[in-house]
Amino acid sequence: MVNAMHEWALAESIIMAVIDLAKRENAKEVVEIELLIGGLQTIDLEIFEFALNELKKETIAKNAKIRFVKQKPKFKCNVCGYEWIVDDLNKVLSEEEIESIHFIPELSHVFMKCPKCGSNDFDIVEGRGVLLKGVRIVK
Amino acid sequence: MVNAMHEWALAESIIMAVIDLAKRENAKEVVEIELLIGGLQTIDLEIFEFALNELKKETIAKNAKIRFVKQKPKFKCNVCGYEWIVDDLNKVLSEEEIESIHFIPELSHVFMKCPKCGSNDFDIVEGRGVLLKGVRIVK
């Protein structure tokens, strides 16, 4: 059910943060919200966008343009130093694993290993998930 | 006793790393070693330099010029966001505490608190201790 999906929670965090930031800056209006969309979290962007638009209604951000910057998940191994990008999670993970990572991206440490040395001890360098990158306001 | 001080261990790490890096690059000679000297560790720079010079004798780095870049310890609180620099550790720490931090800089979390909110939960942003910043070689 589209209206129940957890993307709503992610959107709610973003809108609450944007409103608070705007208020603290004494903004008249929020004109743009820039969001990083990391591919590891595999969010449903359509639903996420729908939720953002619903939630910003009747707020200081109601007219804000939302810009998404997509980022592929990139990892770096702490053991051997190898860096890699995953283009398609479906090639290395089961549906169930992708679902767990969808809720908590750090669980990629449970289900993924460094392709070179086999270690779970890597860093998620970029492309983790949803991130508030910038807010443009007018005062 | 100058010849026993633990600065020798720090110097040994540096020289071993420099030699290995130089070898892996097939260098003929190391001409410069740049070191960051973070103030939190309060090393005895004279002894440290003496040790470096002794240890690089008869190595590929024997003629290397050593450059020190000093850095004051800077902290950022994870709770309230406050950032601060400590100019003189003696003003906020006992001699014994400085000594513990001298051996393991992270023990500053045991003996220091955020000046604004009182939390031990801060990051050492810079000025932690000795760090190999760069090596200049000729091939």
Add this chain to the structure above:
Amino acid sequence: MSVDARIYRIKKTLGGIKNIIGVVSGKGGVGKTTISAVMSLILSVKGYSVGLLDLDFHGPSCHTILGIKDLEYEEEKGINPYRITKNLYFASIYPFVKDEYVPLRGKALSNALIEFLSILNWRKIDYLIVDMPPGMGDILLDIVRLIPNSKFIAVTTNSVLSIQTVGRLIKFIIDSRLELQGIIANMIRNYDTRARRLAEELSVNFLGSVPFDADYENTIGNPQSILGTKLASALKEIVERHIT
């Protein structure tokens, strides 16, 4: 931009909870998980609405005590804690990881915690009991940072090894100006003197002792039987006297 948006939703979803109680010790194996789980059962049987949150991501085990095998979360603009009974809710990373190992460094642990807290939907419950991992790392520091109104119960055995580690932790709680409800001495065989002395020395409440109960192990996984143990009776008295 260094604002973590997730923290806003965490404050909101936890904002409606009357009492958030972290069960801590610094020391492992003293009974934090046991006391968290059994205390939650006791409170819920008494009619309070209760949440139990397992934050031991490296070794989640509340679900084992409660005998829950196939829990799945329902999505509802976030995820709803699993409803065990009509007034007992439960959240753990267990359904996501099952029996796989969970090797997470501190930074990842912290990020996982914040993500998890930010997508959970807690009702306006009376108690949220938080089962904390051992140590004084990212999970403890983040709970202190993100939920400054949480209260704590420190658990210790009567062994010197436990006493000294719990002592460190309690000093941290006090210095951080957080509310410590008191100390529970667990797995007591004959004496609880060291635990009582620790409470006295640090001027904190001694909430009571829970005996070592050899029969308890066989009730693990069966809440009804757990409630009949000597362990549960002792904990019930503590709950009645100090928590409700």
Add this chain to the structure above:
Amino acid sequence: MSVDARIYRIKKTLGGIKNIIGVVSGKGGVGKTTISAVMSLILSVKGYSVGLLDLDFHGPSCHTILGIKDLEYEEEKGINPYRITKNLYFASIYPFVKDEYVPLRGKALSNALIEFLSILNWRKIDYLIVDMPPGMGDILLDIVRLIPNSKFIAVTTNSVLSIQTVGRLIKFIIDSRLELQGIIANMIRNYDTRARRLAEELSVNFLGSVPFDADYENTIGNPQSILGTKLASALKEIVERHIT
């Protein structure tokens, strides 16, 4: 520059040690510290040169078992582990922090570990016993990363809660292609069946059982008395059969 120079000296100073054995469990309170400390005593009494390294930075306690109060390190182009007897060496962050609490996030924990390892001067000893903290965080991951030739002994009690957490950890050790010497079942009252079954299921050695020893607590702090306990006798047998 992303080279950590300290790692070079760590490899060098640990390079002369014949056996590096990490005592692990994932689970807290199962006896890792007890077994690490008592095993070190046993090995040293047998004449081996032994180092004991306490890596539980959040709650160091090996020194308490060994009854060492005023240890100070000697500087010798680094720091020398504290010499307890002529062939037993000891290192811990305890002398630096005393009874203060040590609230370190993972990143700091990792950095402290690397710094400590890089300034210690270990002799060419026969055994280095490493007392590991609970969990699967920075300390475990760094030991695995920095000392790939270390061997491990997993400790568990016979409780389901311990078994499942130790099970996770052992799978991690196996998947990481590290050498697991086997499992020790500790604090055994009647049965060690679950621990034995775990060893069988995972095809790892069952090294033996150490009984729950009610008299042990009173010997803590007195190595001579510790060596006379039933706990030490059982551990001695295991050491003789599987470690030496």
